[in-house]
Amino acid sequence: MVATATKDTAIIDPVTRGAGVRRLMVTDFRSYTSAVLESDVGPIVLxxxxxAGKTNLLEAVSMLSPGRGLxxxxxxxxxxxxxxxxxxxxxxxxxxxxxxIGTGLNTDNGMERRVARIDGETVGPAALGGLLPVSWLTPQMDRLFLDGASARRRFVDRLIFGFDPGHATRSNAYEKAMRERLRLLKDGRMDTAWLSALEAQMAEHGVAIAAARRAWSLRIGGALRQMTGAFPAAEIALQGLAEEALATQPAVQVEEDLATRWRDGRGLDRHAGRTAAGPHRSDLLVRHVAKDIPAEQCSTGEQKALLISLILADARMQLAERGVVPILLLDEVAAHLDSARRSALFDEISxxxxxxxxxxxxxxxxxxxxTRAQYFGIDGSLVTPG
Ligand SMILES: Nc1ncnc2c1ncn2[C@@H]1O[C@H](COP(=O)(O)OP(=O)(O)OP(=O)(O)O)[C@@H](O)[C@H]1O
Ligand SMILES: [Mg+2]
Incomplete structure (x- = not known):
């Protein structure tokens, strides 16, 4: 089944405005045998x-950047x-x-591997980093302020990946050293030189991760406080050992303190089977300014509006700092908003x-x-423009 949708192309300066997809082709992806969608670099409504296959298409777009997608x-x-x-x-x-840009699953030699292509050249998926900044909101994220810290941490880190691909590299290196240290501890191999080397790596990457989060929170903070109307102003804070320490101490000191803490905590971490402290435990705290309450006490709709504030503030910040608006994937967002907020969202996007x-x-x-958006009907994984 091949579905083709075409639309006249509008000229939007890519350097000073939007990153975006003009032609998307998916093959054997989720419910799609084969489909093509052609559009402007402007708002798209499915x-x-x-x-029908709507979220599958958003997921396909999310896979054009590194990571596991939405x-x-x-x-x-x-x-x-x-x-x-x-x-x-x-x-x-x-x-x-x-x-x-291309990406896909390669199963040559019986190995499952993700591959990527940029202008016909085969590259590792990490090379996609920074090319197409993408942020998303999905119905699964409705509980972001209610559930544990890991989803909020991931949310922050993903927004940072959008403009700092090195953040992903550092996060992977940190996780890898942390896993290796835990394995040594669990195996009872108290090789102190090896453990200290791993803890030093964790401290170096950990402080860089925390510093990137802190820099992001300070930069987005200004844009978030300026939100008005339908999408409320918010105050954010990072709760985390390293993030908080960086506010008052130089990075080298924080790095040293982290390494010392992990060295002293080897016994406890070994018993617990996990690393007790560090940037892998940090949290994002969000406060609704006008109501002066934490996000978790807001209503479902208000929480959704706060999430949209965060996504929009991040997009505005990226536009101001880099001249690029990230692609926004907003899955089923409109249905959760009252009509005034819905219209306000369309105005903000436009x-x-x-x-x-x-x-x-x-x-x-x-x-x-x-007429500010391009419309596509999706039914039975068939894409029809108009
Ligand atoms: N690997 C797969 N192979 C075939 N079909 C799949 C696969 N993964 C998911 N699907 C199917 O794809 C279909 C479309 O899913 P999708 O989530 O895109 O729907 P949707 O249009 O977003 O629907 P909703 O409005 O309910 O969110 C579903 O019926 C789902 O079962
Ligand atoms: Mg869906």
Whole structure:
């Protein structure tokens, strides 16, 4: 089944405005055998019944950047049932200009491996970092302020990956050293030189991670305080050993203190089977300014509005600092907002001038978007423009 959707191309300067996809082609991805969607680098609305394939397309776009995408699924879960591999190809306006980007699951030699291509050249998936900054909101994130810290930490880290691909590299290196240290401890191999070397690596990467989060929170803080109206102003704070220490101490001191803490905590970590303290435990605290209450005490709709504030403030910050608006993937966001907030969201997106992908079951929800968006109907994994 091949579905092709075409639309006249609008000219949007990629250097000063939106990163975005102009042509998306998916093959054996989730419910899609093969589909093509062509669009401007502007807002895109996908509507169709439950199970039509809307979120699958957003997931495909999210896979054009490194990481596990908006469902955090395994590579094999994305293979269409009955197929053996999947591929996504896009012609996109990136931070480096117009590019052909591809990614997919390669199963050559019986090994499952993600591969990527940039302008025809095979590269590692990490090379996609920074090319197409993407942020997303999904229904699963509705509980972001209610559940544990890990989802909030991941949310912050993902926003930072968008403009600092090195943050992902450092996070991976930190996790790897932490896993290796725990394995040594669990095996009872108290090789102090080896453990100290791993703790030094963890401290170095950990402080860099915390510093990047702190810098992000300070920069987005200004944009968040300026939010008004439908999407409320928010105060944010990072709760974490290293993030808080960096506010008053030089990085070398924080690094040394972390390494000392881990050295002294070897026995406890060994018994607990996990690393008690460090940047892998940090949390994001969000406060609704006008109501003067923490996000977790806000209503469901207010929490959604706060999340949108965060995503929009991050996009505004990226536009101001780098001249690029990230692609926003907003899955089923419109349905959760009252009509005034819905219209305000469409205005914000239009004003940002980048590419946003919105989904919903009912086209009527998007009426006030009018001609500012491009519409596609999705049904039975068939994409139809208009
Ligand atoms: N690996 C896969 N192979 C085949 N089909 C799949 C695979 N993974 C998911 N699907 C199917 O894809 C279909 C579309 O899913 P998707 O989440 O995109 O729907 P949707 O349009 O977003 O629906 P909703 O409005 O309910 O959110 C579902 O029926 C799902 O079962
Ligand atoms: Mg969906």
């Amino acid at each position: 509507t169709g019944p439950n199970g 469902r955090r699924a395994t590579l094999s879960a994305m293979v269409r049932n009955g197929a053996t591999r999947w591929a996504i190809a896009a012609e996109a306006e990136t931070t480096e200009g117009a590019c052909a 004003e940002l001038g980048g590419q946003a992908w919105l989904t919903g079951t009912d086209r009527q929800l998007f009426a006030t978007f009018g």
